[in-house]
Amino acid sequence: MCVVLEHEQVIALSPLARAAGIKPGMRRASALMLAPQARVHERSPELEAQALQEVALALLQYSPQVASAEEATLLVDAGASLRLFGGVRALCRQIEASLHALGYTAVLSCAPTARGAWLLAQGRAKAGAGSGRALGMASLVRQLDRLPCALLPPARAYLDWFEGIGCMSLGQMRRLPRPGLQRRCGRPLLDMLDDAHGHSTELFIWIEAPASFCASLELFDRVEHADALLFGARRLLQQMTGWLCAHQLAVARIQLLLLHERGRVAKPPTVLALALGEAVWRDEHLVRLLRERLAQVTLDAPVIGLTLSAPQVQPMAPPSDSLFPEPGGTPQERQRLMELLVARLGVENVLQAMPQADYRPEAANRWLPLPARVPAKSAVPDLPPGLPGMPRPGWLLAQPIALLMREHRPFYGSPLRMVSVAERIEAGWWGQSQARDYFIAEGSDHAHYWVYRERIAGSADEAPRWYLHGLFS
Structure with missing residues (x-):
């Protein structure tokens, strides 16, 4: 229970203090006699003005x-x-x-x-x-x-x-x-x-939001577990939401500083940075991301304060004017889902496919962390035009599987019959050179496979080797 005093008299109290018999106007000694365990605070006009400013910023x-x-x-x-x-x-x-x-x-x-x-x-x-x-x-x-x-x-x-x-x-x-x-x-x-009663015109001086956002919060106690900081972070996010709406901006990156104790045992603040794939101006998505990030943080020292800033903002995007919603959710919802997975699983565990300018199927793709951006078009060389129009399998094996030969035909569960012309791929002369002839093969169960025959130079007497490289759905 809490009691607020001004000039040694009670001016505000919590419901528990009221239930204990404390009343406004009561002296300090009388209040402590009724509730010795009550926490007594002196009224601070500076802190009240700061709290009022925080609420005003959130109401924007x-x-x-x-x-x-x-x-x-x-x-x-x-x-x-x-x-x-x-x-x-x-x-x-x-x-x-x-x-x-x-x-x-x-x-x-x-x-x-x-x-x-x-x-x-x-x-x-x-x-x-x-x-x-x-x-x-x-x-x-x-x-x-x-x-x-x-x-x-x-x-x-x-x-x-x-x-x-x-x-x-x-x-x-x-x-x-x-x-x-x-x-x-x-x-x-x-x-x-x-x-x-509305008989005259009311005039007001409206509160203006600052040009940039940086809000701090001093915690009531030393916090030793990062997940307990979410309540304080939500307070700062509410203020940032009001500031963004007042300026018609959306935030693309936020930075949360976890301030540790000062003095001889002082340590630098712990920095939590969140980069968003799509700028937002509401706090619900940011709260979910911070919850996941804070659950993975191990504090080296107790936290006594928080500081939130918005170093990267951009103009707020107008709402979509599409008449019918997209199936499977909007691109914004899918982007927020990916950001939540990155915050929960880690950047190194959520990857995206990135094409490379290489004819070899196993080298034509690379996996990068999801927040990575596709390089500029000039930075990625285009493949030469006129590529064969043969289809590609939906499932490319990580390593090609060597096939047995039966009756001079590759065998995979059953003899395979070639149903397409050859597609020759020769590349990698600067490193691992590959020379292959790819075919679409069909088994006795009418399943289709992507196989290739290895071209062996200088060994005319040796039988060609066949490999399974992909499966068609």
Whole structure:
């Protein structure tokens, strides 16, 4: 359980501390008497401002218009994005999920006006009044009228006067004569009421995302297992997602630094770099990749902090305009699957075929790690034109198999009958020279094979040797 103090008085507490009997306004000694095991923290305005900035950066993925307001509140103008996120309820669920990934809890409300939403959120957080959601002005006015006057900051200095005249709610305040209310409480009170009810135009200074992204997180404790760092990495990824959406960018490479202890036992940070085959701007795929990478990392020293940066970004690609989806998934989904396999199995265990300019079948291909890129066309010499149009087998054996000869015919389960003309391949004079005549052969079971006869120079009396090199499906 946790307790936050300001001037030796409790201002915030966890549900476990509340269940132990601790209440806001209680002194430190009284709180520790009720719960000696409670963790006591002093309020830090600097850390609160940093946390608010982290949340604002993450909320930029839902709208580019995010502004800060009084009492640690953020305002998001999401009116133009409701259909994109599936409506108000779906948007609220996604925002709550993002805040949970950041490690924070919040009171959400929505209304046609920003000040109205702010008052509804304050009513739920402080007074426990209101549902926190009003989709129309009529519903907003009904909910605002039931809220207490103390929620308006300009009215708090005059609460005794309001109580003396029997004005306890915003509805009763709104029905008071405006000239007298302005002379008594000032113009800011009326301006805030007009903003909440949509009678005036609200102006805000929108939060701007930085030009480059680099976010750090100090862990609460020393972490000795890499897989326990995923929660902290998700917090940083949420901020990066908001930054990417604000700039309309997609990330092609990220870098996560695992910071170790400082001092005499200081060690350089452990670097985790993820290079993506296709740039993304959502965090779900990056979380899966980081989970696999962190599961394979063995820490040399405990980790006390994380730093995430996006060194390589590119403009966000527009969505596909194809009418019908591709069978077997989109190319983006297949690319993400390959990246997940690389992160889980290792770069050296996921290979891709890369053709080479060589006539010899066993040398016409090489296997490279999947993240490797195909060299430029000028770097790979093209084969000469006019190659034979004979088909190739779907399965090429790793090593050719020598065939027996029966009745002057190659034998593989049954005598083989040649059903094609010869295809002569001569290559490798600079190294392992090969001279072969390839045929398509058919067995008694009507299966087709790719065989070749070795051409032997200077040995006219020696019978030619036959080999099986491939199987047709």
